Structures are given as C-alpha cells and as structure tokens.
Amino acid sequence: xxxxxxxxxxxxxxxxxxxxxxxxxxAADAGAGLxxxxxxxxxxxxxxxxxxxxxxxxxxxxLTEQARFPAPSGLLATHGDWxxxxxxxxxxxxxxxxxxxxxxxxxxxxxEAQRELRAFDDELYIERAGPLxxxxxxxxxxxxxxxxxELELELYxxxxxxxxxxxxxxxxxxxxxxxxxxxxxxxPVLGDGAxxxxxxxxxxxxxxxxxxxxxxxPGHGPAIEGxxxxxxxxxxxxxxxxLAEHGLGAQLPAGRRSPHQRTLHxxxxxxxxxx
Numbered sequence: 001x002x003x004x005x006x007x008x009x010x011x012x013x014x015x016x017x018x019x020x021x022x023x024x025x026x027a028a029d030a031g032a033g034l035x036x037x038x039x040x041x042x043x044x045x046x047x048x049x050x051x052x053x054x055x056x057x058x059x060x061x062x063l064t065e066q067a068r069f070p071a072p073s074g075l076l077a078t079h080g081d082w083x084x085x086x087x088x089x090x091x092x093x094x095x096x097x098x099x100x101x102x103x104x105x106x107x108x109x110x111x112e113a114q115r116e117l118r119a120f121d122d123e124l125y126i127e128r129a130g131p132l133x134x135x136x137x138x139x140x141x142x143x144x145x146x147x148x149x150e151l152e153l154e155l156y157x158x159x160x161x162x163x164x165x166x167x168x169x170x171x172x173x174x175x176x177x178x179x180x181x182x183x184x185x186x187x188p189v190l191g192d193g194a195x196x197x198x199x200x201x202x203x204x205x206x207x208x209x210x211x212x213x214x215x216x217x218p219g220h221g222p223a224i225e226g227x228x229x230x231x232x233x234x235x236x237x238x239x240x241x242x243l244a245e246h247g248l249g250a251q252l253p254a255g256r257r258s259p260h261q262r263t264l265h266x267x268x269x270x271x272x273x274x275x
Contacts, residue, residue: 001056003063004223006215007173011067012223013060015051017124019185019220020083022060023048023177025170026069027149044149045069047094048076048168048177049219050086054128057090076146078158078179078219079165080105081191082113082120088135089128095136097146099155101164103139105193142166156206160199162191167202169209174226176209180219181236182229187252187261188236190268196244203233243268 002014013022028043045064051057064072075087075094080102088096098106106113114132121128145152146168154169161180168177180189181202188199210216210233213226224232235253242250248269252261 001051001053001059006175006223010170010173010175011063012217013051013056013063014222015053015056017052018083020052021049021217021219021223022051022087023217024060024064024069024072025148025153027151029150043070045072046074046076046148046153047072047087047091049078049084050090052083052086054089054126057086060090076168077102078167078177079162080113081162081180082116084219085113085134086117086132089132092133092135095138096134097138097140099142099157099164099166100139101142101159102166103137105164106134106137140166156209158202158205160195160202161189163193163195167206174212174214176206176213176216178206178216178218181206182216182224182232183218183221184224184228184232184255185221187256187264187268188240189264190271194271196240196272200237200240203237207233243272247273
C-alpha cells in the first residue's frame, strides 16, 4: 500500500492489488487553521472508494490519525464494482453514499459484490475477518452536492464504464476523483452495463473539470496532473470512437498496448459486438 498527500486535505491510498485508489478527504472548519502541518484534528472526513487487502483497510484508521484528520464520518463509492465498496470493512458503522444509479444497481443485484469479493479472495487465498455488509446505502442525486463539514463536494454523473457511477470534485483542493476513468495504466474498460456513447458523454462532462484540476485520481493507477488527464481524455475518446467503428481493429493508445491491455481490448470489442 502507498499513501500520497495531494493537498493538506486530500490523501490518496493505493492498494498493492489492482492499483485501486482510495481517497481520504477532509474539510476543515473555517478558521481552524488546519491547512498548516501539525494542526489539530477538526472538521469532517469522508473516505471515497477503498483499497483491497485486509491490512490496507485496517491501516486506514492509523493513517487518518497520523495525518491528524478527524475520524471518518462517511463513506462514498464512485460506482458499484466490488473493489470500490470495501470501505465498510474498515468502517462498519458508517453509511455508504453513492449515486442513485449505483444504489439502484446494488438493490437490483443484492449480494453480487459479496460474491465477486469471495471469488477474488478464494483465488488469491485472502482471508478476511468477516463478510462484506454494505449496511445503510444513501442514494445521492446526481448531479448534486454533498456536504462535508462546512464545505461541499460536487458530484457528477459518470456512467459508461458501467451503467452507474459518479465522479467527485473536491473544489477547495482542485482534485477530481474520477472513478474508473482517465487511467494512464489501463484502457477504457467496458464492464457490465457499459455503453460507449455514455462513456464518451462522461468524458465530455469531466473535460471542464480537468481544466481546473491540480490532480485527477483514477480508479486504478497513479494520480495525474490535470493537464496530463486532458491528454488522456483525448486518447481515450479517440480509442472509444475507433472501438465503436472498427471493433477489434481499433488502435490502442500509446503506452497501453501490453498483452494484458490487448486482452482488455478484445473483451471490449466482444462486448460491443453482441449489441
């Protein structure tokens, strides 16, 4: 696990498996002086998405304390894939907030995330203290805002990778938590319920935010500067348009042409060919 501070109020935790990112966000109380190093705990903290391994999840408590963040009071998930829902294993008493589309997905397919997590754990011989229980799920209207302390997070529709999802903009830190978009290590992936047209619409929806962003945190892979994310957006849009037109014959973006990426590309092509 790796933890990197992008801003005094934003920490990115990257899992050793799948390069999944978890983002810890603090909103300081006005006048509390929390932007300076060594300031006392005050304000409110949310945890967005999750790392994967049990020891990584356990370490989130210590990490927030060492950073002098308040104890987390809420969880957010960018979408309903199992590897973004594990925050409840670290903080079982907290409610899980997600887009209305994600809440509907979880309701339509109860137990799906748990089954996929068990299959993943069985394959890699991972043992956990207990099963995943999603508990209270709060459906958030998208687009919209979510209060965090005396500040607000901005929520944007982000579907296309799956049929559900949201991106989270942290305006005072100029950080975009993009969900499974804008990764420099992975092609755009078309998962269950994916749609190329919706994916392209999400990229266009995020474009104005990239012009303001200091950093963009994808679901998988390192955080990148906003200018680099804008370049990735163009590469991803070009790939998706080529995929829609040429299927398996579409050209892959530079830097994402490894054997594994070609396997993902073949799966994307097969998925759109069945529609």
